[in-house]
Amino acid sequence: MPRFKLTIEYDGTGLAGWQRQTDRASVQSLLEDAAEKLAGARCEVVGAGRTDAGVHAAGQVAHVDIPKPLSPYNVMQGLNYHLEPLTSQVAVVKAEEAPDDFHARFSATGRGYRYRIVNRQARLALDLNRAWHIPEKLDAQRMHDAAQGLLGHHDFSSFRSSICQSKSPMKTLERLDVTQDGEDITIHARARSFLHHQVRNMAGSLRMIGNGKWPPHRLKELLEAKDRTQAGETAPPQGLCLTRVWY
């Protein structure tokens, strides 16, 4: 049965997140409903990253086996055609033939996330569901410098959600850059994989460095404390976007 690698974009606002839920529409269930219409049979759609409710994706990757001879182009257009009556928030950007042993989640060698902050006094209109509004002045350079202390292979328990299902809290953070363009501050994070809420929890602590309430070295101390209760708040979901998955 031909396997396809899908690149998927979604606006997560109001959706239950990636994973199938019994009570609310999720990105996975919407894609599986569309795939069923296209293929005439239920097909599992396996995603690289299980994004939470309200989180967006510009480059989520998934795989699906379609029991029907279709070209990649027809898989993309067919899924989009059948998605259209279900939602306007999810689109399949690309479909490619993939080897049988390609697994969107287990074959992935890296995941890239972007966390967007709008740093200004006025509330948000254009970016309301796309960014975290932080009114107090942030020092993005200070955030960036402190963030570098988290790079490498560590126990990230201090930035781990209590419901995280990962077997180990050990992760290797490859990139944590903070850039600024006027009132837009963006955190760029990359790792082979992340703990549940890790990026949002790091963003919450970076806010405290940026607004000066915490000294920069506090971030590294938090890492060593391995204690979630000492870290900052969990940044809200709408600022987060899964931008890319590497294989």
Add this chain to the structure above:
Amino acid sequence: MPRFKLTIEYDGTGLAGWQRQTDRASVQSLLEDAAEKLAGARCEVVGAGRTDAGVHAAGQVAHVDIPKPLSPYNVMQGLNYHLEPLTSQVAVVKAEEAPDDFHARFSATGRGYRYRIVNRQARLALDLNRAWHIPEKLDAQRMHDAAQGLLGHHDFSSFRSSICQSKSPMKTLERLDVTQDGEDITIHARARSFLHHQVRNMAGSLRMIGNGKWPPHRLKELLEAKDRTQAGETAPPQGLCLTRVWY
């Protein structure tokens, strides 16, 4: 009575546009409703650009006279406070004291618009209400080169809406750049003022240059024809954003 210059951002999706309407919420009427709550009296809010339904703004400018002693900061926060129950789509980003003779519309010396195209086969999800989806391949460099032929002082009748209220079709186009970043193609337009639908009509004709259906010199011929029926379609409103007003 103190006059304030307001910088305003809005997501125009579903709104009637800038100007007050009898039947639907417009940006102007929402701001006037908020100003009435803040000032205890009806105040006219005069905008620099009368954007159409569905068009966005990142830097619309307006002026308003508030018959109450308030600091600029309190005008901004007060308007946003009273806007909140009415809409999440409009925000006052900045308020500044302005001289009595400052007029948001007549004092303006330039207006900048951005028109966003997403050029790819797959339909849009993240940019659904923020860009024009064009599936056929566009050559952005060809669009940019042809666009330069429209610069300067001309009769823009070929790119003018039939309901345009401007006294003259003569306008001076100062900038019409087309840039590309992957699948994102952006048209940047600047002039002292524009005719009704001028930017959207130029975008519609630039599509025909970009997809190769028209030769590049056709754009300049259209300008000389002074005939709206020969030009391209009117590009849809959601791609357009008023980015800046100069004084």
